[in-house]
Every structure is written in C-alpha cells, then in structure tokens.
Amino acid sequence: MQFTAARADVPAPTVDTLLMGYGLFSAQGSAGLCGVYLVRHGSRRILFDCGHVGRRKALLRSLARRKLGIRDIDTLVLSHAHWDHIQNADLFPHADILMHPQEHGRLAATSTADPVTPPWTSAVLERSAVRRVTDGCAIAPGVRVIGLPGHTAGSIGLCVDTEQGVALLTGDAVSSAKALREGLCTVVTAGRDAAARSVRRVRARASLVYPGHDRPFTVTDGEPDRYLLPRADLVATPPDPLTAEPERAHPCTRKEPVR
Numbered sequence: 001m002q003f004t005a006a007r008a009d010v011p012a013p014t015v016d017t018l019l020m021g022y023g024l025f026s027a028q029g030s031a032g033l034c035g036v037y038l039v040r041h042g043s044r045r046i047l048f049d050c051g052h053v054g055r056r057k058a059l060l061r062s063l064a065r066r067k068l069g070i071r072d073i074d075t076l077v078l079s080h081a082h083w084d085h086i087q088n089a090d091l092f093p094h095a096d097i098l099m100h101p102q103e104h105g106r107l108a109a110t111s112t113a114d115p116v117t118p119p120w121t122s123a124v125l126e127r128s129a130v131r132r133v134t135d136g137c138a139i140a141p142g143v144r145v146i147g148l149p150g151h152t153a154g155s156i157g158l159c160v161d162t163e164q165g166v167a168l169l170t171g172d173a174v175s176s177a178k179a180l181r182e183g184l185c186t187v188v189t190a191g192r193d194a195a196a197r198s199v200r201r202v203r204a205r206a207s208l209v210y211p212g213h214d215r216p217f218t219v220t221d222g223e224p225d226r227y228l229l230p231r232a233d234l235v236a237t238p239p240d241p242l243t244a245e246p247e248r249a250h251p252c253t254r255k256e257p258v259r
C-alpha cells in the first residue's frame with residue numbers, strides 16, 4: 001500500500017478515542033459497545049472500527065465535535081467482522097476499507113447460525129472498496145497493521161508510533177485490561193494458542209493499548225498499568241412506571257475497582 005514518506009515537519013501520529021469501549025453483557029445478550037478510535041497523521045484520518053448502528057448518532061456527534069464529517073475519513077480499518085465493530089461501515093463508501101483476507105473472505109460463507117457475523121454483514125460493505133491487508137502492512141508513516149488472530153482467524157490491530165510510545169489498537173484480541181493481564185482474549189473462536197500468542201505480541205510491544213471493550217490504558221513491563229480516561233457512566237435504568245420501583249444503579253455506574 002502506498003503512503004507519503006514521513007517528513008520531519010509532520011508530527012508523529014496520534015490516537016483519539018471517538019467512542020469508548022464497554023464490556024457490557026446482560027441476560028439478553030451483549031450491548032456490543034466497542035471502542036472506536038481515530039488515528040491522525042498529517043492530513044490522514046484513519047478510523048479504527050466503527051461500531052454498530054445503535055451508536056451511529058454518537059459516532060457522528062463525536063466526529064462533529066472534532067469538526068470532522070464522514071468524508072474526512074480516508075481509511076477505515078476493521079479489526080474483524082463482528083457486527084458490533086463493522087455495522088457502521090456503510091457510512092464510509094468513499095474510504096479505503098481495510099480487512100484481513102481471512103476475515104473478508106469468510107463474509108461470503110456466513111450463516112444465520114452465526115450470531116456475531118450474520119449473512120447481512122457483506123451487504124454493509126457492498127458499496128465499498130475493500131483492500132485486504134496482512135501483518136506488517138504500512139498504511140501511513142508510523143502506522144502499520146499487526147496480525148492478532150485468535151478472537152477470529154483474521155483479527156488485526158494497528159501499531160501506531162506515537163510521541164507517548166507504541167500504541168496498539170487491538171480490537172477484541174485484547175478486549176480489556178483484564179484480558180491483557182490474564183493473557184487471553186475474552187472470546188476465542190480461532191485457536192486458544194493463537195489467541196494467547198496475540199496477547200503476548202501486544203504485551204511485548206505496547207506502551208499504550210486501545211482495547212476492544214474497555215478504556216485505553218498504559219502498559220508497563222507487559223502489564224496493564226493505568227487507564228488514560230476516566231470512567232464514563234452510561235444512562236441509568238429508568239424507574240419502572242407500573243410498580244414504582246426505585247431507580248437502581250445501572251451495572252455500568254457501580255463503583256468497582258479498576259480491572
């Protein structure tokens with residue numbers, strides 16, 4: 001893939017959290033709130049994952065707060081093809097969409113039995129030009145693809161050489177600080193050994209991790225150290241109008257120790 005060579009007058013790439021990731025599950029399933037990140041270098045605007053349609057307005061608002069519109073995004077990197085990471089990709093038909101070949105290739109063969117990449121997933125990308133990228137592929141100066149298989153066979157991340165150190169945007173290969181600490185992603189679909197190797201790759205390289213379903217955090221000696229952003233509470237559960245049950249704290253608002 002072509003990109004303009006690094007110039008001394010262009011600052012190092014930066015990573016910005018557009019939408020915070022949450023690991024939010026219920027008896028009815030997952031809310032699927034993944035981290036959505038923006039990498040900038042010079043005039044480049046690279047989106048890493050894009051969330052699902054339930055967060056579409058929030059994504060547009062987050063871009064607008066940075067005086068950006070959807071056409072300002074030149075590249076969308078999809079860490080993998082799970083619904084919660086990919087569904088808003090149809091907003092960016094003008095952008096280069098980057099996926100690993102194994103992840104892109106399996107879209108043609110999904111079934112309704114697959115709860116996280118159902119058959120309609122390929123329709124999300126039907127107006128887009130998808131470029132297949134693999135480990136080591138440079139997409140901007142100081143920004144390259146890192147292969148992180150295990151959560152899915154074609155999971156990828158981005159390795160970004162920021163002024164604060166190497167930032168790794170991991171998707172669900174490292175979904176949380178807990179996953180990094182435990183050495184394994186929360187959900188493994190493509191080999192436990194591969195998944196553990198991917199976490200070790202992240203531990204060995206990262207000074208900062210931008211995970212799939214948690215706040216970004218620093219890494220010291222391979223271990224999660226401290227969060228970069230304060231905890232952001234989600235909306236509390238409203239009172240039940242029929243039984244007048246008192247409002248209860250939503251699980252996300254409980255004060256819990258940092259994982």
Ligand SMILES: [Zn+2]
Nearest residue numbers: 080082151172
């Ligand atoms: Zn996933």
